[in-house]
Amino acid sequence: MSENQVIQSVWTRPRRQKREQPALSREVIVAEAVRLLDEEGAAALSMRRLGTRLNAGATSMYSHVASKDELIELVVDHVYGEMEVPGPDAAKDWWAAASACAHSVRSTILRHPWIAPMLGEVGVSLGPNSMRLTEGMLAMLEEAGFDLEQADHVVRILFAYVIGMTTSEAAWLTMLARSGQSQEDWTRKVWPAVEQATRDYPHLRRRYTAQEGGRSSEVLVDNFGYGLDWVLDGLRSRLDQGSRKGAETG
Amino acid sequence: MSENQVIQSVWTRPRRQKREQPALSREVIVAEAVRLLDEEGAAALSMRRLGTRLNAGATSMYSHVASKDELIELVVDHVYGEMEVPGPDAAKDWWAAASACAHSVRSTILRHPWIAPMLGEVGVSLGPNSMRLTEGMLAMLEEAGFDLEQADHVVRILFAYVIGMTTSEAAWLTMLARSGQSQEDWTRKVWPAVEQATRDYPHLRRRYTAQEGGRSSEVLVDNFGYGLDWVLDGLRSRLDQGSRKGAETG
DNA sequence: TACGCCCCTCGTACAGTGTTCGGCGAGCGC
DNA sequence: GCGCTCGCCGAACACTGTACGAGGGGCGTA
Structure with a gap:
């Protein structure tokens, strides 16, 4: 009994539809990983989240990819391709x-x-x-x-x-x-900290003030x-x- | 009742010895983190392991360091100091x-x-x-x-x-x-893979063979x-x- | 058409992670 | 002596990557 779909009877159970999509493959996994990384950043890449985005189980990727590290190697090379x-x-x-x-x-x-x-x-x-x-x-x-x-x-x-x-x-x-935040907001917010941190570093301070606008x-x-x-x-x-x-x- | 030390009575319990060392501080935490990283690599750095090496509890570092990310920032700057x-x-x-x-x-x-x-x-x-x-x-x-x-x-x-x-x-x-492995062992082991992977890339192949010895x-x-x-x-x-x-x- | 096999899928489980919370106990100021 | 603060830590929570084994659909062969 799983928690995300309650099976009332054999007849209502969705017969798993295969082959409507090319299912899972190394290519679609890597492509979706890149999309996930673009949208949510490196910290958000987990096998479970990636599986969910692919309408797949958490561990379904492991027949196409040996490990997360290998997935990352593939992702990197995919980006090299651009x-x-x-x-x-x-x-x-x-x-x-x-x-x-x-x-x-x-x-x-x-x-x-x-x-x-x-x-x-x-x-x-x-x-x-x-x-x-x-x-x-x-x-x-x-x-x-x-x-x-x-x-x-x-x-x-x-x-x-x-x-x-x-x-x-x-x-x-x-x-x-x-x-x-926007670049301006961020710059404005940390400016006092920068000003204080560069107290003893005149050259750095001049550099920062020179490009104050960001x-x-x-x-x-x-x-x-x-x-x-x-x-x-x-x-x-x-x-x-x-x-x-x-x-x-x- | 904890699992790593059985308390027989109040008298045998080690009275927590304070102040024999400067206890915990940002400096000793960061220094020990660098040592851990040097010995076991980036994947081995976890708050629990670091705490154990410092004879401290897993979460004792959080009064000196806001998060693992902040610890890493401190570690990086520590290395800049070298x-x-x-x-x-x-x-x-x-x-x-x-x-x-x-x-x-x-x-x-x-x-x-x-x-x-x-x-x-x-x-x-x-x-x-x-x-x-x-x-x-x-x-x-x-x-x-x-x-x-x-x-x-x-x-x-x-x-x-x-x-x-x-x-x-x-x-x-x-x-x-x-x-x-040693560099020679590793090179020898992956050499067939390199040879096969560079099949279509003559310049790369020449580069690899030129520095074959590693x-x-x-x-x-x-x-x-x-x-x-x-x-x-x-x-x-x-x-x-x-x-x-x-x-x-x- | 039926069987058998293979391979993909995925629920479950395990060891480990970062981090929060609350209690506890020691040290210090009064 | 009392109380307060602050550092320490056990427990707990929500996650993580991954091993394992069961299930079942698809396909080659009979």
């Missing part, structure tokens, strides 16, 4: 291609801010989408004239910058969403782009001083 | 100072690899140690000739690079520790230093250009 991979002829303007890829990674993370801590937990993975992204970048850079080792470094450094920079943006977004999204994207250009500058100089073939930069 | 802050006369050789600071941040994170995901959850905080670090960097850079906005960018970019780069190293370390710590620190020099190169060029391009992003 990032823009450099196309086959992107090497003609590798600067633009790398920049577009970096911006795509950033905006994907900001669209799913809960993923930032997960990236730190999962680390580098063998997921197909994550591999496709790295492979695309490596291929493009090698075609643009970098050798294997250089391209490896470039990808590492570029992604380290993008992920590091975006993670702090995402943490800010997450905190704002959790507080349920960080608008234009300022944030400018910050990001500024550092990105910088990193890409370094990239170009390495290319120029390295092998000198195919170094036209559009 | 990072090397540029000294007052570091501006004379800001390159060396920034490099030393970056290396210190990296090695601190690698000493406590569990902290990498936490950095993504906590985000920028008002903790005293975190502020001391940022303040020290800002002060040094301004004294070295950067203006406020430039120094802000530099700190952001540098830390984004260091944290992003180190996070993936830390994830690797964490995974290795969780598997309980990544030694020398290679890793070289990778890190390579990118760090690169970032600092960009930093220097910005400084040399001075105010000519200074107001570009304003």
Whole structure:
């Protein structure tokens, strides 16, 4: 006797309708998990809640997914799938291609801010989408004239910058969403605390007061782009001083 | 009647000895939490286990710490306290100072690899140690000739690079520790999977085979230093250009 | 058409989690 | 000596991830 449906007799019992939907599968589980995370954040992801949203029992996912950790790996790779991979002829303007890829990674993370801590937990993975992204970048850079080792470094450094920079943006977004307030309200509310906390730190205080109005999204994207250009500058100089073939930069 | 100590009579009951230790305090709680995390990893941190290690009840910490999340914030700032802050006369050789600071941040994170995901959850905080670090960097850079906005960018970019780069190293370390195997064993064991997964990704495959022996710590620190020099190169060029391009992003 | 098998589903159960509450008992100020 | 405050802790609550085993629908084969 379950508590959520009282069975009066055999005749009123709903004959479990199978196959009206493709039922459960790895894909729909992961997709629904992403939706749940987008709507309610990382803390709200539990197997029971996810099962309920799928009209499934709490433990029904375990025949498609070994554990919650594995589910998270799949979710992360699913999000990797939203990032823009450099196309086959992107090497003609590798600067633009790398920049577009970096911006795509950033905006994907900001669209799913809960993923930032997960990236730190999962680390580098063998997921197909994550591999496709790295492979695309490596291929493009090698075609643009970098050798294997250089391209490896470039990808590492570029992604380290993008992920590091975006993670702090995402943490800010997450905190704002959790507080349920607008950015202005929140800033106004914690301002006294900031003022008191920065008493002994004049440079920090000046920095905070300089951006008192809060960080608008234009300022944030400018910050990001500024550092990105910088990193890409370094990239170009390495290319120029390295092998000198195919170094036209559009 | 509790289950972990049978009270025979009033006389044998241990008179709770107070004040032999400074009892519980925020500091000893946080310090013990760091020790627990170092020894057993992030998944092992629970209020009950922490209480047991402190010879305290499960909920005794709640008069010193509001919640587990707050405890984590304190733990993170405690670890920030281990990072090397540029000294007052570091501006004379800001390159060396920034490099030393970056290396210190990296090695601190690698000493406590569990902290990498936490950095993504906590985000920028008002903790005293975190502020001391940022303040020290800002002060040094301004004294070295950067203006406020430039120094802000530099700190952001540098830390984004260091944290992003180190996070993936830390994830690797964490995974290795969780598997309980040596790096060679692990590499040998997953090698067939890698070989099969990289079937369609020739560049990735070449990268993996190139570093087949596994990544030694020398290679890793070289990778890190390579990118760090690169970032600092960009930093220097910005400084040399001075105010000519200074107001570009304003 | 009937049987048998397989695999998906899910109720139940277990060990553990963070956190609240209320009581208790010790220390300190008066 | 008295009372009050404050730190400590046992019990309890609402959850969590996951193992297990029973049930039953779908499909291949007879």
